[in-house]
Structure formats: C-alpha cells, structure tokens
Amino acid sequence: MLTRCGIGRLLLYDYDKVELANMKRLFFRPEQVGMTKTDAAVHNLSDINPDVVLETYTLNITTVHGFETFISSLKNKSFHPTEEGSGVDLVLSCVDNYEARMAVNQACNELNQTWMESGVSEDAVSGHRQLLIPGETACFACATPLVVASGVDERTLKREGICAASLPTTMGCNSLKDYFPTMEMRPNPQCSHAVCLERQKEYLLAKLARDAAAKTKMEAESFLATGIPLHADNEWNISVVDDSELEKTDARGSGDL
Ligand SMILES: [Zn+2]
Structure with a gap:
C-alpha cells in the first residue's frame, strides 16, 4: 500500500x-516459493510502482551483525541530509515474535525514532496497533510482555487456542462487534531500558520549554482580548501590535520584522 502511495523510499x-x-x-x-522474501518483494513492488526506491536487507535483526546493519541503515540520511537523528520518517514493525520487537524497540529508542508496532491476536480474529514515540509514550519495554519479563524462550511456548493459520478476513473479526478500544500508554x-529513561528526561525538559512558550502566548492573547496590560511596569516600552497592523506594514513594503 505504501508503494502504491509513492512513499519515496522503503527499507525492507x-x-x-x-x-x-x-x-x-x-x-x-x-512461483516465488524458495526466493528470499526481500527479493520477491522487490520484484512485486517495483512492478507496482517503479518510482519507489526499494532497499532490502536479507538479515535477522536479532543477531549482533543484523542489528548493527539495521541501525546503520536507519541512520543513513541520504534522503534527509539536513535533519538530525534517524534518516527515515517511520519504522513499521510487522514481526511475529517478541525478540524482534525488542530489537526494533532498542534501535528506535537509540535513534529517537517514532515507530509503530502491530500484531495479530493468538486466536487470529483480532489484533493490536501501537504508536511509540520515544520519551513521550511507553516504549515496548515500558510494559514488558509477560513472556519477555519471565525470561522464557518464546519458541518453546505451546499454548492452547493459538491459530497458526491467520487470514486477512478473520483478523478484522472484531469489527463485527464494533469493539475498538484505544488507550494511552505513558512511559514507565x-x-x-536505560535509553528509554534518557528519552523520557529529554521529553520532560522539552515539555517544560513548550509549556512556558504556550503560557506566554496565552498571556499575550488575553492581553489583546482585554486590552488590560498584564504587567503594570513596562521598563522597555514593549508593546503588542495587532496582526492587522503588521499586515498593513507589510503591504507598505517594509516587510522585514
Ligand atoms: Zn521504556
């Protein structure tokens, strides 16, 4: 779907x-059985939209080498050379195990990268989606899944009621019940995860500055609305000018403010 939309650059x-x-x-x-999924995907996606730049990485991100390649590929800023941090806009996690999710979480926390996590429920009739903004919302380790927290190898788990053969049609079954709960998860x-704690501190500091700026703006607006000065003394003779006055000034040609 992203390729059809002309996403720009897609890393798989x-x-x-x-x-x-x-x-x-x-x-x-x-006929693509036996091909790597990345090769087959490039083949099919470039047929759909030849203008999208496709980069593929046939590797396991949970291995040391795989993780290093994963993180350095995300850092590649050839598309956003002037921006800081990660070189991509969004990471989408479409994996089927917790180990890989924790690897994505680790990389995104380190890069301060927004990502989305998704998964199908074990009975294959429902699913979940989670937006993760480092420092602002809970990371994947903030509310660690029980399997991860208990240290059990998830590959050895055998549970009742797990449907291995999920279908796209049944995954949307909860829509029949019109039941789509959403919740906000604050960081823990x-x-x-130590990097998560760093991101939380950064977010709180940035938030203090944002809140202060919002308060100043609100005060200026309330002054304009009432016409009553907020501060009795005005040592520097600072005055607030109406937007329409500024537009008039602009129209006269002295635009640089
Ligand atoms: Zn966390």
Whole structure:
C-alpha cells in the first residue's frame, strides 16, 4: 500500500524465504516459493510502482551483525541530509515474535525514532496497533510482555487456542462487534531500558520549554482580548501590535520584522 502511495523510499528487512503457506495472506506468488522474501518483494513492488526506491536487507535483526546493519541503515540520511537523528520518517514493525520487537524497540529508542508496532491476536480474529514515540509514550519495554519479563524462550511456548493459520478476513473479526478500544500508554519511569529513561528526561525538559512558550502566548492573547496590560511596569516600552497592523506594514513594503 505504501508503494502504491509513492512513499519515496522503503527499507525492507527479512531473512525468511517465501513458502506456499504465505500465499493466503501475503502478496507473493506460488512461483516465488524458495526466493528470499526481500527479493520477491522487490520484484512485486517495483512492478507496482517503479518510482519507489526499494532497499532490502536479507538479515535477522536479532543477531549482533543484523542489528548493527539495521541501525546503520536507519541512520543513513541520504534522503534527509539536513535533519538530525534517524534518516527515515517511520519504522513499521510487522514481526511475529517478541525478540524482534525488542530489537526494533532498542534501535528506535537509540535513534529517537517514532515507530509503530502491530500484531495479530493468538486466536487470529483480532489484533493490536501501537504508536511509540520515544520519551513521550511507553516504549515496548515500558510494559514488558509477560513472556519477555519471565525470561522464557518464546519458541518453546505451546499454548492452547493459538491459530497458526491467520487470514486477512478473520483478523478484522472484531469489527463485527464494533469493539475498538484505544488507550494511552505513558512511559514507565522504571523502564528496564536505560535509553528509554534518557528519552523520557529529554521529553520532560522539552515539555517544560513548550509549556512556558504556550503560557506566554496565552498571556499575550488575553492581553489583546482585554486590552488590560498584564504587567503594570513596562521598563522597555514593549508593546503588542495587532496582526492587522503588521499586515498593513507589510503591504507598505517594509516587510522585514
Ligand atoms: Zn521504556
């Protein structure tokens, strides 16, 4: 969908190969069985929109080498050379295990990168989506899933009622019940992830400055509305000028304010 929208540049990470079992849900074709998912994806996506720049990384981001490549590829600022931090606008996590989610969380916290996490419920009739803005909202480690917190190897887990064969149609089943709860998750001041705590501090400091600026603006607006000065003394003779006065000044040609 992003490719059809002309997203600009799309970076894809996957180490899997296409299997017949993927046909019902993903956009691969039977003759692509055995190809890496990244190669098959490039093939199909460049057919859909040849103008989108596709970068593929056939690697596992939970390995040391994979993680290093993942983070350095996100840092590549060839598309946003003047901006600080990460070189991408958004990271979308579409993975099926907690280990990979924790790796994405680690990288995004380090890069101060906004990302979205998504997943299908175990009974495959519902799902979740989470927006993660480092420091501002909870990171994935702020409310650690029980499996991760308990240190159990998730690959060894066998639970009842898990549907391995999810279908795109059944995943939206909760829409039949019209049940879409949303909640706000604030960051955990005791998060186990040290970088998350740093981001939380940065966010709070920036918020103090933002709140102060908003207060000044509000005071100026209330002065304009009432005409009563907020401060009795005005040592520097600072005055507030109506916007319409400024426009008149502009129209006369002395535009530089
Ligand atoms: Zn956290």
